[in-house]
Structure formats: structure tokens, C-alpha cells
Amino acid sequence: MTHAPDLLRIATAGSVDDGKSTLVGRLLYDTKSVLADQIDAVTKASVDRGLDGPDLSLLVDGLRAEREQGITIDVAYRYFATPTRSFVLADTPGHVQYTRNTVSGASTAQLVILLVDARNGVVAQTRRHAAVMALLGVPQLVLAVNKIDLVDDAETAFRQISADFVELTRSLGWSADQVISIPVSALHGDNIASRSEGTPFYDGPALIEHLETVPNVTDPRPVGLRFPVQYVIRPRTPEFPDYRGYAGQISAGRVSVGDEVVVLPSGTRTTISKIDTADGDLETAHTGRSVTLLLADDVDVSRGDVIAAAVDAPEPTQQFTATVCWLAEKPLRPGARLLLKHGTRTTQAIIGSLDVLFDEQGLSLVDAPESVELNQIGRISVQTAEPIAADDYQTNRESGSFLLIDPQGGNTLGAGLVGDALAELHLNASPAPV
Missing domain, CATH: 3.40.50.300 (P-loop containing nucleotide triphosphate hydrolases)
Known part of the structure; x- marks a missing residue:
């Protein structure tokens, strides 16, 4: 083979x-x-x-x-x-x-x-x-x-x-x-x-x-299963009268039949009873594989939820620090009301403070900027209407990233990293611009 x-x-x-x-x-x-x-x-x-x-x-x-x-x-x-x-x-x-x-x-x-x-x-x-x-x-x-x-x-x-x-x-x-x-x-x-x-x-x-x-490394600090639920499958046919599966792509980690998992943000614990694919059942599936997971218990799971390994599941949050690269002509300012897309969940979000700006020219940080302009990178605070099950980006790139979207036009305005990634660079702080 x-x-x-x-x-x-x-x-x-x-x-x-x-x-x-x-x-x-x-x-x-x-x-x-x-x-x-x-x-x-x-x-x-x-x-x-x-x-x-x-x-x-x-x-x-x-x-x-x-x-x-x-x-x-x-x-x-x-x-x-x-x-x-x-x-x-x-x-x-x-x-x-x-x-x-x-x-x-x-x-x-x-x-x-x-x-x-x-x-x-x-x-x-x-x-x-x-x-x-x-x-x-x-x-x-x-x-x-x-x-x-x-x-x-x-x-x-x-x-x-x-x-x-x-x-x-x-x-x-x-x-x-x-x-x-x-x-x-x-x-x-x-x-x-x-x-x-x-x-x-x-x-x-x-x-x-x-x-x-070279080693094929996706994340320097691997985490357990992260499975954003994309679709709930309920055929309701005589052949499968009680079938309830949760379809999506494994964004991080691996999953095996019998693993204990937690459904986020609800926090309900259960175990994996079956892993379905178009090519038949699997005992184990890894990052990047599209599968349908069946759970041992009848729990409430919907699109946007995350099925995560019980041993290291992230704590769902509605308020967090993030690093954002701004992609739009119109600058980002405090108080902006946007949509935030994390995995398969999209929720309303409000931008709080703009804490620092990454000065690419001087490889330094500028404190308290008034805005984040096109092509600029800054650290911001974000508050969401619904909790998201996100890891810190430095722990896992897939489950620690998100998009900021224009609620009117649907355009992508910014790419975000959960956590203070700028702190990892050990750059010098500069005073705020006059």
C-alpha cells in the first residue's frame, strides 16, 4: 500500500x-x-x-x-x-x-x-x-x-x-x-x-x-482535541432512527473512540462513541481530517460549539486581550461594533481599548494609539456577546485565531490572535504619539 x-x-x-x-x-x-x-x-x-x-x-x-x-x-x-x-x-x-x-x-x-x-x-x-x-x-x-x-x-x-x-x-x-x-x-x-x-x-x-x-510541525505546543462543530446531522430515516452526528474538521489534536470530551461553551462532559467518515468508521482521527463524531450521551450540541479534549479544554470567555492585524482602509477605533468569527461560531463583538501598536520601522511598541490603521498590528481588548472556546494563540495557532468582520457588508476587516502575542517579541515600549 x-x-x-x-x-x-x-x-x-x-x-x-x-x-x-x-x-x-x-x-x-x-x-x-x-x-x-x-x-x-x-x-x-x-x-x-x-x-x-x-x-x-x-x-x-x-x-x-x-x-x-x-x-x-x-x-x-x-x-x-x-x-x-x-x-x-x-x-x-x-x-x-x-x-x-x-x-x-x-x-x-x-x-x-x-x-x-x-x-x-x-x-x-x-x-x-x-x-x-x-x-x-x-x-x-x-x-x-x-x-x-x-x-x-x-x-x-x-x-x-x-x-x-x-x-x-x-x-x-x-x-x-x-x-x-x-x-x-x-x-x-x-x-x-x-x-x-x-x-x-x-x-x-x-x-x-x-x-x-525538516520536521512537519504545526504547533510548537500541541494541544488535545479541538473540533469546531460545523453541522449537526440527523437523517431521521427508518435505517437511522436515532442517529445524531456532529460534522466538522479537526482543527487540532486527535480523537479516538472512547475518549472523554467536553462540549464548549456549555461544559457538558461525555465520551466519543463513534467516528464516521465517507470511507467508513475510524478508531482514531487526526488534525485536518473531516469527520462526524457521535457522542455516548444525548447532549445539546449545535453549530459553533467546540468539542474538546476534557484534559486540557480551554475556558470559554467573553472578554480577552488580542493582537490584531488590521486589513481595512477604515481604521479600527475603540468602541467599534463588529462581528467576530472564531472557528464555526460568529458572534457580535465590541472593541474596548487599543493598548499598544507594533512599530515595524523601529521594531518597538507604541503605547495608547488612537487607532489601528491599514497594515498595522496592535494589541486590543475584545468583548463578545457569546462565549468563545479559544486557546491562546501561542499555545495553538488554529484555535487561537479569529476574524473581525464588517456586520453590514460582510467584509473581513482584521485578523486576530488571542492573547498578547506582542509580549513574546520582547520589544521596547515607546511613548504614545503626540
Whole structure:
């Protein structure tokens, strides 16, 4: 019996012109994830431009051109695979003003590739991106020191940039085993699919080799079962007269028949009697699996409730501190009345205080801001009309995240993290703006 390769969600980030498009194109090319006619078209276009070989950035530049024209500024998702693992890559914009898109693309990433130009090293945008990744709790980082072939003393440049990056990431809370630096040339393919003879000073893995072997970690601090109920199934047929199942997707943890669980926010305890799927019953199901759970007792469960492991179930709350990335043109101000969507539950919410603002330019915190503007990140207090069963984001990314929605138009206005994620960055506090 053959098993499908596991999936790793990755994202790229970097400053403009650091070679991100070329790197993404190279990954697609070296994993044979593009069609032959696409390569032929790129090769022809490159020759017409006077280049000796194919400009792989052309494989992804179509969307980038749309971005630069202002048609849409969004995250592009690319898909590629090797014999041992498949990948979803979120290609985020490099411009400073598109922080919201970087947050969107990296929010589900298990690994982020940060690019720097070997000629420039760690710059302000690198520091900003690293801080955002730390805020989002990204488990693994790769520093791709690109254009290593364009510096005179590649070894000295690489070691200095790596040392600077290690100092930065450690100050933001990453350990040594979560971060790796790789010297690459995306244009020529050095250390992408295989190790390059052009970097004899580097004895680590090539980029794709590292992507294939890095631990597939979703959350650094795993929690027990978190199962947001999406739908209550009651067929009411002669064949299933008493069937009552709760359908949804396991957002965290695992569940087995016989496990003790608690239904939130009511707090009712029961056990799992059956796990149904379209392919038949299961004894155990894991994160990401869509299942229907049957409970041993006849309890009141509806859409929006959470079935959680009894041993570590979160305490439902209606008032909490959160970190929010604001996505809308209209700024967020205290007293705003919005909708909050957490898992499958949507409830009314009021924004209380705006406590601090994350200053990306100075990597510091500004106290008592008057508002949170487009692309800004701040710490706020939230009060909801109904209790939500949320974990702290630093404990679990899935059950600790939520959306803020415009109650009139239904547009998503902000992406939130339950808890004070900014405190984890150990940034300096600054006085409130005058």
C-alpha cells in the first residue's frame, strides 16, 4: 500500500529585488512542477531579452505585474512536490506597505523562507519580516542568502549575514534548531536542488533537501482535541432512527473512540462513541481530517460549539486581550461594533481599548494609539456577546485565531490572535504619539 507524501505549508518573504520570484521559479523548475510548454515559452522570452538561459522569474511574474499595476495585491499560492513531500507555497509581496498580505500568507505556514541579497545582508525589511513571523509563531525559518555568486568573498559575507540573522532570531524567541541559513543563487540553481561546488565553505543541506526533511510541525505546543462543530446531522430515516452526528474538521489534536470530551461553551462532559467518515468508521482521527463524531450521551450540541479534549479544554470567555492585524482602509477605533468569527461560531463583538501598536520601522511598541490603521498590528481588548472556546494563540495557532468582520457588508476587516502575542517579541515600549 502506498502513502501520499505529507504536506508542508511554506511561505516566502523578502525585500523587493532580492530574487524571490526567481527562487520560486527555480523551486518549480527543479521539482519539475511546470509544464514543458511553459519552460519553452520562458526560454524564448528570455532569449528575446538577450539572456543566455531561461529567466525563471518569468514563471511567476505575471501575478507580480498585476500587483505592481495596482489591480490586486494578494498572496499567490504555488504547488510543487518531490517524491517524499508535497508543498503549498505562499508567495507574499515584498513591499513594506503590504504587511497584511505577509500576515495572511504566513499565518498557516509551517516554514518561512526569508530571502536576503548577499550584497546587502540583513536589512530593515528582513527585521520586520522576522518580527511578523515570530508574532505568528512560525515554527521554522530558512534564511536564503541569495545572489551569493555576486559577492567577492562569499564565505565571509555568508558567515557575517548568518551571524546577524541568528542574533536577530534569538532575540525574537527562536531556538538554534528552528533556524538555518543557506547560501544560494536562485538564478544559477546553486544549493537549491543539490549542493553547489561554488560554496565549498557550506556543508549543510540544499534548500529542497532541507524542505524535504525538516520536521512537519504545526504547533510548537500541541494541544488535545479541538473540533469546531460545523453541522449537526440527523437523517431521521427508518435505517437511522436515532442517529445524531456532529460534522466538522479537526482543527487540532486527535480523537479516538472512547475518549472523554467536553462540549464548549456549555461544559457538558461525555465520551466519543463513534467516528464516521465517507470511507467508513475510524478508531482514531487526526488534525485536518473531516469527520462526524457521535457522542455516548444525548447532549445539546449545535453549530459553533467546540468539542474538546476534557484534559486540557480551554475556558470559554467573553472578554480577552488580542493582537490584531488590521486589513481595512477604515481604521479600527475603540468602541467599534463588529462581528467576530472564531472557528464555526460568529458572534457580535465590541472593541474596548487599543493598548499598544507594533512599530515595524523601529521594531518597538507604541503605547495608547488612537487607532489601528491599514497594515498595522496592535494589541486590543475584545468583548463578545457569546462565549468563545479559544486557546491562546501561542499555545495553538488554529484555535487561537479569529476574524473581525464588517456586520453590514460582510467584509473581513482584521485578523486576530488571542492573547498578547506582542509580549513574546520582547520589544521596547515607546511613548504614545503626540
